[in-house]
Amino acid sequence: xxxxxxxxxxKLPEIKQAVKAQMDKMTAGDKKVNSGEAKN
Amino acid sequence: xxxxxxxxxxxxxxxxxxxxxLPLFGQDAASAVDQSTRDEVVRFMELLQVxxxxxxxxxxxxxxxxxxxxxxxKTEKPNATPQEIQRTDRVVDTALxxxxxxQTIDQMINALVPIYQxxxxxxxxxxxxxxxxxxxxxxxxxxxxxxxxGIHASHYRYHLPKTS
Numbered sequence: 001x002x003x004x005x006x007x008x009x010x011k012l013p014e015i016k017q018a019v020k021a022q023m024d025k026m027t028a029g030d031k032k033v034n035s036g037e038a039k040n
Numbered sequence: 041x042x043x044x045x046x047x048x049x050x051x052x053x054x055x056x057x058x059x060x061x062l063p064l065f066g067q068d069a070a071s072a073v074d075q076s077t078r079d080e081v082v083r084f085m086e087l088l089q090v091x092x093x094x095x096x097x098x099x100x101x102x103x104x105x106x107x108x109x110x111x112x113x114k115t116e117k118p119n120a121t122p123q124e125i126q127r128t129d130r131v132v133d134t135a136l137x138x139x140x141x142x143q144t145i146d147q148m149i150n151a152l153v154p155i156y157q158x159x160x161x162x163x164x165x166x167x168x169x170x171x172x173x174x175x176x177x178x179x180x181x182x183x184x185x186x187x188x189x190g191i192h193a194s195h196y197r198y199h200l201p202k203t204s
Contacts, residue, residue, distance in 0.1 A: 003155050004090055007148050008097045015139050019105050022135035023112070026127070 074161040081156045084165050085149060087172040087181070094145050106132045 085091070109132045113120050120128075160168070171177040 001088070001090075001093070003152055003159075004093060004148075005097070007151055008094060008101070011098075011139070011144075011148075012101065015101060015105065015136060018135040018139045019109060019132055022131045022138075023109060023128075026131050027116075 074163055076157050076160055076162045076165045078153055078157070080162065080165045080169070081153050081160070082149075084156065084160070084168060084172075085152065087169065089181070090149065090152070091145060094148060098140060098144075102132070102136055105136065 106129050109128045110125055113124065113128045117124065172181060
């Protein structure tokens with residue numbers, strides 16, 4: 001069953017990268033909103 | 041005369057080389073006969089519930105990623121509202137859905153087939169399949185999946201030697 005675990009582990013970096021990209025997108029959006037609110 | 045000798049030498053070398061390579065041909069034929077088929081490997085993976093194990097692993101990965109994202113949010117925003125936490129979960133789900141499609145497990149199983157084919161011969165798989173389809177094999181399989189057996193260490197009183 002090690003092969004099964006290995007093959008899923010190979011997917012982990014891709015998953016982490018996708019989560020990071022989405023989180024960064026959310027944070028960037030929040031910052032934009034916050035800076036807009038500060039200007040107003 | 042010289043030409044005849046040369047032809048004889050070449051012929052002898054050719055015969056000798058052929059004789060040396062015969063056991064190799066035999067070996068190839070034997071390993072081809074003992075080569076497990078895709079269907080046998082798929083049956084083996086079905087018996088070992090590889091698909092449901094993969095689903096469980098990916099689900100636990102999803103939970104882990106959500107937890108990490110929530111922790112990261114709480115570090116940046118200690119007073120994060122439940123709505124913000126839910127939004128973070130949704131963001132993680134969007135990310136995971138972009139990477140893990142319905143075909144992901146099929147692709148992983150397809151990638152596993154040649155690996156198991158290299159690792160297990162037909163004879164190996166016949167033995168494994170015979171065991172896992174037997175009553176005791178089924179019992180072991182159910183114990184491993186842990187859902188129905190109720191065999192959990194926490195259910196039993198046991199004493200470990202004290203380390204002091």
